[in-house]
Amino acid sequence: MALRAHGLTKRYGSHNTLVRAVDEVDLEAPTGQTLAIMGASGCGKSTLLHLLGGLQRPTDGQVWLGENRVDTMSERALARLRRDDVGFVFQSFHLMDELTAVENIELAALLAGRSPGRARKRALYLLDRVGLADRAMHLPSALSGGQRQRVAIARALSNEPLVVLADEPTGNLDTAATLEVLRLFDELHAAGQTLVVVTHDARIAAVADRVIAMRDGAFADDNRLVGTVYDGRR
């Protein structure tokens, strides 16, 4: 199992301000699964993703990433886990404006202790993989939204994460760029990458193995059959 959660709960506030952002969620995602999480604004999708990736601590419940128990980890171990085992992709890309595409990607590998030579080599390989070999020396400001998101995805892959967690990755993109990202996710899926995508976009959900609909912090619907249909199509 790449990802497991049991009784996962995140509450904010108390008494009459209490919000159950994530409410006793159980989840098992096998390695290689592409999982889409959908639901109305405020239903807890981002919070769930943050709990799974160790960006936030749960109020209650357990999370495992591979063999690592996430919810009880020390801050230091959590930082290492986020750096080495999780690839985050955000709606607004979160690239460093003053670094080129290749520098943005290699930074993650450098922070993980790779030598500059190996980090650069890996970054160039990943840029090629996301179809941007010819944009290595461009600053993010000189790239389109879709290209920026592809750089961000390459960065997320930098340390060969156990799981890629993407929060509305196409939320800021037009249709053409969305399709580029979609194609890339499909390739990652084919390569066996475990992927959890929070999305409002039915096109992303359509290529997922499994679509979970959230409502009020809980799973309202869990359509595991989707995977059978789409695996059959591949």
Ligand SMILES: Nc1ncnc2c1ncn2[C@@H]1O[C@H](COP(=O)(O)OP(=O)(O)OP(=O)(O)O)[C@@H](O)[C@H]1O
């Ligand atoms: N720091 C916080 N303090 C208090 N309440 C919060 C906090 N963060 C989130 N919430 C509440 O928790 C609930 C879940 O928020 P979350 O951002 O996870 O929803 P979401 O489904 O990702 O929404 P969206 O699709 O709009 O991004 C919401 O009711 C939100 O108002």
